[in-house]
Amino acid sequence: MNTxxxxxxxxxxxxxxxxxxxxxLPGPAGEAYFPATAPRIHRASLFYKIVAFVLSALVVVGGAFDFLLLETPHRHFSVLMAVWAVAILLVLRDIVRRRYNGPRQIFNLLLLVSALLVFTDWFNGYTGYSLDLVVPILCCIALGCNFVFAFLHSRFTANALVYLLMNIGIGLLPYLLLFFRIDSGKLDAHSIPWVVCLILSIITFLGIVIFRGRALKSEIEKRLHM
Incomplete structure (x- = not known):
C-alpha cells in the first residue's frame, strides 16, 4: 500500500x-482491489498502437520524399511532421491512461500546443501569428475552462480550485509581454489579444475569489499542509 x-x-x-x-505515488503498486476490465484496456492499447504505427509510417514516407526524392533546396517538412507526431502520441497516451483531471489536461494541452505552434511558426519563417494571435486565444480558452471547472463537482474536475492559481501564471505571460512592448514602444494592434487575455485572467481570478474564496483557501491550506 502506497503512502x-x-x-x-x-x-x-x-x-x-x-x-x-x-x-x-513513490512506492511500488500493490494489488488492485478490483480487476480492471481487460477489453477496455486492450481496445485502448490497440488504438494507441494503431495510431502510433500510422503516424510512424507517415513520418517515414515523408522523410523518404524529403531527403531522398526532393532535390531542390527546401525546408525539411518531415522534421515538422515528426515533432507533431510525437506531440500527438504524448497527448493520446495521457488520454488513454486517464491520468489527469480536466484542469490539468487543459493546462498541459495549452503548454504543448502553444510550443508546437511557435515552433511551426519559426520553422516556416517566423511571421508572429503564433505569439500575437493564436497563443493568446488559447490562453483565453484555458482561462475560461478553468473558471467553469471551479464550479463543477465531478471526478473529472477534482481539485479544480488549485489549478485556478494557474490563472495567475497564465496572466503573467501577457503582462510580461506587454511590459516589454510598452517599454520598447512596440505596443500596437498586435498586442490587443494579449490585453484581452490579461483582462480575462484578472476577471476570472477575482470571480473565483469572490464566489469560491473559502473553498479556494481551504484547498490551498490542504496542499501546503498549513
Whole structure:
C-alpha cells in the first residue's frame, strides 16, 4: 500500500497517482482491489498502437520524399511532421491512461500546443501569428475552462480550485509581454489579444475569489499542509 508524500494518506490498489493531490505515488503498486476490465484496456492499447504505427509510417514516407526524392533546396517538412507526431502520441497516451483531471489536461494541452505552434511558426519563417494571435486565444480558452471547472463537482474536475492559481501564471505571460512592448514602444494592434487575455485572467481570478474564496483557501491550506 502506497503512502502519498504530500497528503500523507495510504492509497491501496495499483493507483499511480494520489486521488487527492494528483501527485505521483513513490512506492511500488500493490494489488488492485478490483480487476480492471481487460477489453477496455486492450481496445485502448490497440488504438494507441494503431495510431502510433500510422503516424510512424507517415513520418517515414515523408522523410523518404524529403531527403531522398526532393532535390531542390527546401525546408525539411518531415522534421515538422515528426515533432507533431510525437506531440500527438504524448497527448493520446495521457488520454488513454486517464491520468489527469480536466484542469490539468487543459493546462498541459495549452503548454504543448502553444510550443508546437511557435515552433511551426519559426520553422516556416517566423511571421508572429503564433505569439500575437493564436497563443493568446488559447490562453483565453484555458482561462475560461478553468473558471467553469471551479464550479463543477465531478471526478473529472477534482481539485479544480488549485489549478485556478494557474490563472495567475497564465496572466503573467501577457503582462510580461506587454511590459516589454510598452517599454520598447512596440505596443500596437498586435498586442490587443494579449490585453484581452490579461483582462480575462484578472476577471476570472477575482470571480473565483469572490464566489469560491473559502473553498479556494481551504484547498490551498490542504496542499501546503498549513
Amino acid at each position: 502519498c508524500p504530500h497528503c500523507h494518506i495510504k492509497v491501496g490498489g495499483d493507483a499511480a497517482y494520489c486521488p487527492l493531490c494528483q501527485n505521483r
